[in-house]
Amino acid sequence: MxxxxxxxxxxxxxxxxxxxxxxxxxxxxxxxxxxxxxxxxxxxxxxxxxxxxxxxxxxxxxxxxxxxxxxxxxxxxxxxxxxxxxxxxxxxxxxxxxxxxxxxxxxxxxxxxxxxxxxxxxxDPGLFSLARIYFGSVAPDGNTYTFWGKGVSQGHSDAIRRIEGVKDAKQYTVPVESALAKVRGCENPVFTPRQMHTRVCYVVAEDGADLARIEQEIKTMPNYFADYDTEVHFVSQAELNEKHGGMPHGGFVLRSCKSANDNDFLLELSLKLESNxxxxxxxxxxxxxxxxxxxxxxxxxxxxxxxxxxxxxxxxxxxxxxxxxx
Amino acid sequence: MxxxxxxxxxxxxxxxxxxxxxxxxxxxxxxxxxxxxxxxxxxxxxxxxxxxxxxxxxxxxxxxxxxxxxxxxxxxxxxxxxxxxxxxxxxxxxxxxxxxxxxxxxxxxxxxxxxxxxxxxxxDPGLFSLARIYFGSVAPDGNTYTFWGKGVSQGHSDAIRRIEGVKDAKQYTVPVESALAKVRGCENPVFTPRQMHTRVCYVVAEDGADLARIEQEIKTMPNYFADYDTEVHFVSQAELNEKHGGMPHGGFVLRSCKSANDNDFLLELSLKLESNxxxxxxxxxxxxxxxxxxxxxxxxxxxxxxxxxxxxxxxxxxxxxxxxxx
Incomplete structure (x- = not known):
């Protein structure tokens, strides 16, 4: 053929x-x-x-x-x-x-x-979208949750790099374990963004830059960081390259649902990817x-x-x- | 409409x-x-x-x-x-x-x-088949594993019930946790049936039945039990009804695979169902x-x-x- x-x-x-x-x-x-x-x-x-x-x-x-x-x-x-x-x-x-x-x-x-x-x-979009449509179709009475990470978000890393005094940066999106546990326990929780994901940043500052200001600018950045608990770690370029050079990612789509006879179903797709x-x-x-x-x-x-x-x-x-x- | x-x-x-x-x-x-x-x-x-x-x-x-x-x-x-x-x-x-x-x-x-x-x-067949075809198509270099349970297998329960001296029975298929861990660790193991699943049986014997013979017949039954580590527990009908009356099931489809650039991917679908x-x-x-x-x-x-x-x-x-x- x-x-x-x-x-x-x-x-x-x-x-x-x-x-x-x-x-x-x-x-x-x-x-x-x-x-x-x-x-x-x-x-x-x-x-x-x-x-x-x-x-x-x-x-x-x-x-x-x-x-x-x-x-x-x-x-x-x-x-x-x-x-x-x-x-x-x-x-x-x-x-x-x-x-x-x-x-x-x-x-x-x-x-x-x-x-x-x-x-x-x-x-995502893609396999996660498929999980959302399949899960929701076969088990219509319930809630679907999407968690991302642990993984590098290119968009968030770029946003940090645009801050004055920042030479380089990597941002990890990290799902909150206790939130995942609540969903897996079929508690059907309602979450704020902060309750689902944490943002962990590794930042290389330029020589003499004001680290406190950079940290503050990251943590208060609307859309990207303000709605999350954000950790900022200042590291050397060498450490960033060595320990944070990869592009791992992944995540979870969970659906917690009930039959009309009150039996619980938990459906979960998870991906763990060394290279996004x-x-x-x-x-x-x-x-x-x-x-x-x-x-x-x-x-x-x-x-x-x-x-x-x-x-x-x-x-x-x-x-x-x-x-x-x- | x-x-x-x-x-x-x-x-x-x-x-x-x-x-x-x-x-x-x-x-x-x-x-x-x-x-x-x-x-x-x-x-x-x-x-x-x-x-x-x-x-x-x-x-x-x-x-x-x-x-x-x-x-x-x-x-x-x-x-x-x-x-x-x-x-x-x-x-x-x-x-x-x-x-x-x-x-x-x-x-x-x-x-x-x-x-x-x-x-x-x-x-299975159904959602698990979908996981097998999607996972295998998007990540062709790897192995797919299907684990079932913990859940009641109707076929295995029926097989026990056909043994002389057995009044009633429920059989749980239980995935071996250490096997799941090996797959999740991207070790790409090769398993015998025994290494993937354990079979746990709750059996109600007729009065005066020879329990040792029943246990032996279960454990040596070809196709159903002989290739697995099988536990047999004799219980009263009341206990069977009370503790093992449900039809829970579930399982896991995992795919462990590699990119051509040697990065590992782990894909997993899991279902936990109170009523199969x-x-x-x-x-x-x-x-x-x-x-x-x-x-x-x-x-x-x-x-x-x-x-x-x-x-x-x-x-x-x-x-x-x-x-x-x-």
Whole structure:
């Protein structure tokens, strides 16, 4: 059987992860990486062609799916609707408030071109969204809780780095153990943000910076930190690099619910990931397989994980799936 | 919007659970229970019509989906292909070795009648199957482990009851904690059955029965107990009823895997259920909703959980799903 041909658009941590993930899928192959940088300056983690993103149209007919590895804020809203004119796409769009308008734009562009775009793919949104819809559908009387961490939040780390006097920083989101225990005990608690997550920051200050002011600015930062118990630890750049250089993440989706006959059910999905971008990439690659197959069946427009039957994700033939996995 | 009309075929623990579960779904309603017993002798947990299973054809056009609540050994293989001639169906067929032939028969009968049948729905097969296919697809380099319990196994309890001198019995399947810990530690162990599960039996013996012989017969029973460490506790009927009267169950699907860049991922789904049949029923009802919707879109034949996009399971409109659950 012919391999599914994949292009990687953008080559940061996620793009690298996608290339690694493709190397684990025998039915797929990485055809090219597309970059806005000088292609000659890009060193890939495994051998693959690198081309300028302007040349992407030269690959029409040569690539089945483009995995878009840009950011949600500015890259994806533009890139996705442009790319779907010529290719199927998969992306990890995660700006929650803009999901409806993003979906509509992608759906319209895809229906026009006859291509399919899977959006908001990864683990949250993605696998965690799946847990929320499956759990809530099979056990409708209850509460769903999402906890993140322990893991590095890129957005929060960036927010700290923007503070004057900060050279570098890493922020860990940490679920509150006692809150998890309450949910697992089927107590159906109602939480404030502070009761669910703690924020732990490792900060490298510039020489002579006012540490007390930096700590105060972090702890009072609206949206990011003000609503949480926040720990600030000042460390050297060497210590930050050595002890906090990774990008681990993970979390929990729990549903605590009751049957109409008053029996308790507790459903839990948990992920523990040594590398957030490399795991997200694996999800993107599985959905790239699904998108290629579904588009061959004539499906176009925009889809999320909710619209994709699990059978399309697995490389096993459908009858083998039933024999081995059911 | 018109409610999805459901019939319940068979009224044991599962049938009762389905009726309870339907009472939690505002978009669905239980129209009738069908029984092989004298309908007048059946007392339902909530008010609903009870009719003889021979009269089921009187409900053509009045019921959208029949949820088949019989056993996998003898009831379902006959019932499913008969019922799908006139109705969409959902069942919890779980005889793993016979899945391929069951699927084919149901698929053929459904394609002929234009109806849709969802088979092997519940939590295992069902939600656990979904974990196995999703986890394996997004993280292909690793091992998947399924642990069951702590919970009552009906099949094992029945097997004990067939031993001479046994009046009653309950068997708990218990996962071995140290085995779970090894998997969670990403050690990728290879297990014998004995290393994964322990079997704990509570047995009521007849007066004057030879307890040593009963214990020996249980512990050496092939397939059921011989390959496991088995504990046998003799108790009074009163104690069995009081302490072991429930039908709790649950379990774990774990996947321990690696990225091509050598980072570890641990994925885990766990269920803790105070009532196995009532939870299974909730899954059947969600898939009944899916089957009704998919059949309206023109889909017929046989499907498993692998073939059904999650969007069909939730009563929320698709755009609301994206807003609230993605």
């Amino acid at each position: 012919e391999k599914i041909k994949v292009g990687i658009v953008g080559y940061g941590n996620l793009g690298k992860g996608v290339q690694y993930a493709l190397s684990q899928s025998e039915d797929m192959e990485a055809v090219a990486v597309f970059t806005r940088r000088d292609p000659k300056s890009v060193r890939t983690v495994l051998p693959v062609a690198v081309d300028a993103v302007e040349n992407i149209q030269n690959y029409v007919g040569k690539i089945d799916v483009m995995i878009l590895c840009g950011g949600s804020a500015t890259d994806l809203p533009v890139q996705s609707v442009e790319t779907i004119r010529d290719f199927n796409t998969v992306d990890s769009f995660d700006t929650h408030a803009k999901v409806p308008q993003y979906f509509e734009a992608l759906d319209e562009a895809g229906k026009r071109s006859g291509k399919l775009g899977a959006m908001s793919i990864g683990w 971008p490399e795991f997200t990439s694996g999800v993107l690659v599985a959905y790239a397989r699904a998108v290629a197959r579904m588009n061959r069946e004539g499906i176009s427009g925009a889809v999320t994980a909710f619209d994709i039957a699990p059978k399309y994700l697995s490389p096993l033939p459908f009858d083998e799936q039933r024999k081995k996995l059911l | 018109e409610k999805i009309k459901v019939g319940i075929v068979g009224y044991g623990n599962l049938g009762k659970g389905v009726q309870y579960a339907l009472s939690q779904s505002e978009d669905m309603e239980a129209v009738a229970v069908f029984t092989r017993r004298d309908p007048k002798s059946v007392r339902t947990v909530l008010p609903v019509a009870v009719d003889a299973v021979e009269n089921i054809q009187n409900y053509v056009g009045k019921i959208d989906v029949m949820i088949l609540c019989g056993g996998s050994a003898t009831d379902l293989p006959v019932q499913s292909v008969e019922t799908i001639r006139d109705f969409n169906t959902v069942d919890s067929f779980d005889t793993h070795a016979k899945v391929p032939q069951y699927f084919e028969a149901l698929d053929e009968a459904g394609k002929r009648s234009g109806k849709l049948g969802a088979m092997s729905i519940g939590w 049949p009532e939870f299974t029923s909730g899954v059947l009802v969600a898939y009944a909703r899916a089957v009704a919707r998919m059949n309206r879109e023109g889909i017929s034949g046989a499907v498993t959980a692998f073939d059904i996009a999650p969007k069909y399971l939730s009563p929320l409109p698709f755009d609301e799903q994206r807003k609230k659950l993605l």
